[in-house]
Amino acid sequence: MIKEFNTDVVIGLEVHVELDTETKLFCACRTYGNIEPNTLTCPVCLGYPGSKPVLNKRAVEYALMLCLALDCKISPELVFSRKSYFYPDMSKNYQITQYELPLGQNGKVELSDNKEVWITRIHIEEDPASITHPGGIGNSEFVLVDYNRSGRPLCEVVTEPDMTTPKQAREFMKNLINVLKYIKIFDVNECIIKADANISVKESGYVKVEVKNITGFKEIENALQYEISRQRNALKCGEIIIQETRAWDADSKTTRSMRTKETAEDYGYILDPDLVITDITEEWIKKAKESLPELHNEKVKRYVSEYGISLEDAKVLSLDYDLSGFFDEVARKTNPILAAKWVRRELVRVLNYNEMELSDIKFDSSHFADILELISKDKITENVGKKILEKLAAGSFNVKEYVKNENLEKVSDxxxxxxxxxxxxxxxxxxxxxxxxxxxxxxxxxxxxxxxxxxxxxxxxxxxxxxxxxxx
Amino acid sequence: MNKIHEHINKVKKGEIDIVEATHKALEETEKINKEYYYMNEISARLALSQAEKLKKHATGRLSGLFISVKDAILVEGVQSRGGSKILNGYIPPFSSTAVKKLVDEGAIIIGKTAQDEFGFGGFSTNVNVGLNHPLNPFDKDCATGGSSGGCGGMSQLASFPHISLGESTGGSIVNPASFCGVFGLCPTYGRVSRYGLMDYANSLDKIGPMGKELYGIASVQEVISGHDSNDSTSLKNNIDNYSLYIEKDVKGMNFGIIKETFGEGVDLSVEKKVWDAIKTLESLGAKYHEVSLPKTNRYGISAYYLIATSEASTNLARYCGMRYGKEEELKGNFNEYFSKVREMNFGEEAKRRIMLGTFARMSGQRDAYYIKALKVRTKIIEEYSHTFKKFDALISPTMPMLAPRFDELEKLSPLQHYKVDLMTVGPNLAGLPHINIPVGFEKNLPVGMMIISNHLEEGKLIQVAKEFENE
Incomplete structure (x- = not known):
């Protein structure tokens, strides 16, 4: 199906997510734990002659959970293919991936403006080794290859070209990471999330340019903004945009051309004959469903019914896994409606002001609940409460004693x-x-x-x- | 003929000095090799250290049985090259599961046998390790067959208790067994773990025993069979007691004679010997009827070469002089370096098959060749399973000719080379077990008959072969 575009900008994403399994996708090597290069390897992930891949079921379970969490249709069979290309980071000079039949198809992610971004496919594949250029890219006489990463499990999430602004792309990435946190298949500190973006502008007649290697959700907005203005400037200068693949350089904040369509690779996919085609049974899917924790949508419903907070508050809170966890703790200790308002507005304001993440703060939910408790019992004003919260960001203290000692109780006489x-x-x-x-x-x-x-x-x-x- | 059985029993009881016997076997192997070039590597040190252990303690089912192993099947610590120069100097850090199982049962590994590079050939003339190609044990001007040619020759000439571990993708066990006049059993796909076998075409590769004695074939097959957690395609089914089938006979068995494997293009003397053998089976109480396998006959070779080369061209991508094997002078970018290593160290036939396979799976060609070949393969499997509703086993000549002379082979085009696989590609594509049975001589060269049985019915093959084993 050829889509008719009419927006100023069209963006589609291919996101690679490293799954947080103990062992690699096709061998028993550990995925993390040793930073000494080439120590987490075996004949399988080094591609030695005679070695054979054996599928890590846990990785499939994780991927299944992701597919289900994003409302994908699950394929009836698990099929792996070989994607052939020569590169020093590929131990076999082919990558084991899914081609014909991806694990999940037709899922979706909802953005805050109610826009739905459709997921074309989600598939499982192995990570190549990592390469370092000792003298910097372009200057190195040689590269160093570390096969510790070779064979780590990845999920690739491919979207339809449904996004129209870099901000939407950023929000998509943020929401995706949120889902990954919810289902706990992704370790923010250890696992890498990378995106390739397809981007085109109206002025060029929507010629598709692929920008590769964008890490994290903040970078995606930068990279796309840069690429949109690059394309528009080029067009203004009378140049034409060609279908090509470009690389994002996070240091210089620019993209550079890697290859054009004429030199595009032919991957010569074949089924991987070392891996048997396995039925994905109803039972398997049921098990994955059961192991799914409460997801974002369910949380919204629960917040409304259990705490009686507004639908809008419930949506905003559950879109951030960490924030909603904090809210749950506070809401159990004090007035939930006040808690929703304060977590959503005041906590976020203080975090933003201090450029902090929730994991950085020194106080916990009980400090926060103490403030709200004092407010709802009319002991302090909201203004005083805000000031106490600001002060807590710098270091924790006993809220009730502080109010007493500083004589901050409300003048109600x-x-x-x-x-x-x-x-x-x-x-x-x-x-x-x-x-x-x-x-x-x-x-x-x-x-x-x-x-x-x-x-x-x-x-x-x-x-x-x-x-x-x-x-x- | 129960030499192997006797030998194993004597080793177990300590009635044979196994170290001395090993020295003798190694000497004989050296001698044969000097004349016939069957071995890419003789693993004397490994063999003697195994013998020393057996001298102290021999309880394994294969205690003291000498085994030669096709080069493509890994033996830890012994140079393993799959017949290719590109793996010169490659000492594998692990053994194949089949070899490990044999060693665990007391077998002694005497070395790696000559083969066509990565199994690419039917005559063992595509050798690419800088050694001479193996010579037929009955006529040095003729080929041993291939690709497990060294296994075939060694099996024929070794006077010591010996079984060879061969490997077949499209016929590479029964073909050299036929030309060298020995038994060669290619089991059901997945019956033996492929872990530690250098891949030619993973969906087709099978390890199986070759030798002069059925007892040895059956007992080796029993040991190497079974599921292996390192090979997802290995089968979990129970392992049959193959040696028990030696005691059975063929009375009442119903054979299908594959019509298309007789007649045009088949050497008349081969046909005659095979028909004599069929009559022998009849005289022993078996029945036979002609059966036609039109799809297999018409499309088998095309489907086989498309699937095999598609898979092979991906398998061979890893050989690029970077992580192991042959290296060349580091110059240029990685692409230039990989190309140089591959250009300098792959043989002609390997390059041809890489190009064929790469072409067949390129976008644009993929549906017409690779995908279509997979569909044809399914049809061929259906054709066989339909046939096995009526018959216990199928019969055809193993090869359409006697072992060819080297000077004749040089005149053949690559396509003519591929066509000699006519009879063997069918069971290989369908993953069916098959065996070569030596059924006599013509012009001093052996003739082989092939029996094909249904999946996991290796026992039946032993049962039929037993009728032709010399007492």
Whole structure:
């Protein structure tokens, strides 16, 4: 099917995800643990004559979980093929991958603007070895090859060209990583996630350019933004865009041409005759389904029914695996509606301000719950709560004691409020007159002055009410 | 003839000095090799160290049996090249499962036998390790057959208790067995683990025994059979007690004579000897009927060469002078270096098959050749299984000719070379067990008859072959 494009930009992604299994895809070598090059190897992952691959069932289970989590249709059989090309990082000069029949097809990922990005296919393949250029790419007389990575299990997730902005591509990657975290088949610290992007612009008549080797979701936005403006600038200068493969260089933040369509490789796929074609039984799929933890969509439903929070809050929270975990902990200790609002807004604000990830913070959910508890019991104002949270980002302390010691409890004594309000009225006769002549904003100024006097410990709403009754 | 059985028993009881016997066997092997070039490598040190162990302790089922191994089947610590210069100096760090099982049962490995490079040939003339090609044990001007030619010759000439471990992709066990006048059993695909066998075409490769004595063939087959967790294609089915079939006879068995393997293109003297053998079976109480396998006959060779070369061309990609084997001067980029190593060290036939196979799987050609060949293969398998509803086993000549002279072979085109596999590619494509039975001589050269049985019915083959074993 040829798609009719009409958007300014068309983007499709091929994402490679390393699965967090103990052993490699086709041999018993460990996947991680030793950084000494070429020590996690055996005749199979070195491609020695006579060696044969034996499939790691765990990797298939992980891939199945990913397919199910992304709503893919599962293929009835597990079939592996050989993709042939010569390269020093390929121990056999062919890669064992899936070609004819990928494990999963027709899945989808939803973005925040309700846009659905369709997954064309998800398949399993082996990782090649890693190559280092001792003198830098282009300058090296030779390269060093480390086969520790050779044969690690990968899942390749291929999307339809459904995205129209680099931001959407970034969000897709972020959501995908979120799913991987949910189903725990991916270790953020050890596993690599890499993307190749197909990108075309309207002005060129949608000539497809592939940009390879983009690591992580932040890079994808940079790479795509660069490539879009490169193509548009080229077109403005009267150049034509050709179908080609380009490499993203994260250091220089540019892409460079690798090969054009004329020199594209023919991989000469054949079925891998060393691996038997296996039926993917209903039972197998059922097992994978059962091992799936609560996923994003289920979490949204639970948040609404169990905690009574809004659908929007529930969606935003569950889209971030770590944040939603934090929310769950807080919601169990205190008012869930307040918790949802505060995790979503205040916690995220403090994290962003400090450029921190949730894993970096020094306080835990009980500190956070203490603040909310004080707010919901009307002991402190929300403003004071925000300040305490900001302070917690720098280092943890006992919230309740801190409020007591610093005398931050809310001024709820009506007499004290009345004194302060009268004082402000007396000191600002002109403003009072303005309010009386119909300028509503004048009241806000008066309220602000009382708040200032109370050092934020008074409730702005209560002060406003009182002020209204005093100056009416 | 029960020399092997006797020998094993004597070794177990300590009635034979196995170290001395090993010295003698090695000497004889050297002597034969000087004249006939059957061995790429003689593993004297390994053999003697195994013999020393057996002298102290011999309980294995194959104690003291001497085994020569096709070069493509790995023996740990012994140079293994699959008949190719590109693996010069390659000492494998592990043994094939078949060899390991044999050694565990007390067999003594005497060395690696000559073969066509990576199994690419039917006459063992495509040798590529810088040694002479093997000569027929009955006429040095003639070929041993191939690709397990060294196995065939060694099996015929060794006077000591000996079995050879051969390998067949499209006929490479029964073909040299026929030309050298010995038994050669190619088991069901997957019956023997391929772990440690250098791949020619993984969906077709099978390891099997060759030798002059059926007891040796049967007992070696019993030992090497079975599932192996290192080879996903190895079968889990129970292992038959093959040697028990030596006691059975063919009375009441129903044979199908494959019509297309007689007549045009088949040497008349070969036909005659095979028909004599069929009559012998009849006289022993067996029945026979003609049967036709039109699809196998018409499309077998094409399907075989497309599948085999497609797989082979990917298998051979790994040989590039980088991780093991022959190296050349490091110059140019990796592509230039890989090309140089491959150009300088692969033989003509290996290059031809790499190109054929690469072509057959290129996008554009893939559907018309590789994919179609896979479909044809399925049809051929169906044709056989249909036939086995009526027959216990099928009969044809093994080879359409007597062992050819080297000067005749030089005149043949590559296509004519491929066509001599006419009778053997069928059972190989279908993964069916088959055996070569020597059924007499013509012009001083042996004639072979091939029996094919249904999957996992190797026992029946032994049962039929037994009728032709010299007492």
């Amino acid at each position: 009506n007499n004290a409020l009345l004194d302060m309000s009268n004082k402000v009225i007396n000191e600002n006769p002109l403003v009072v007159d303005e309010y009386k002549s119909g300028k509503d904003q004048a009241l806000n100024y008066l309220v602000g002055q009382v708040m200032k006097m109370s050092k934020g410990k008074a409730s702005a709403q209560e002060v406003k009410k009182m002020m209204e009754s005093l100056v009416k």
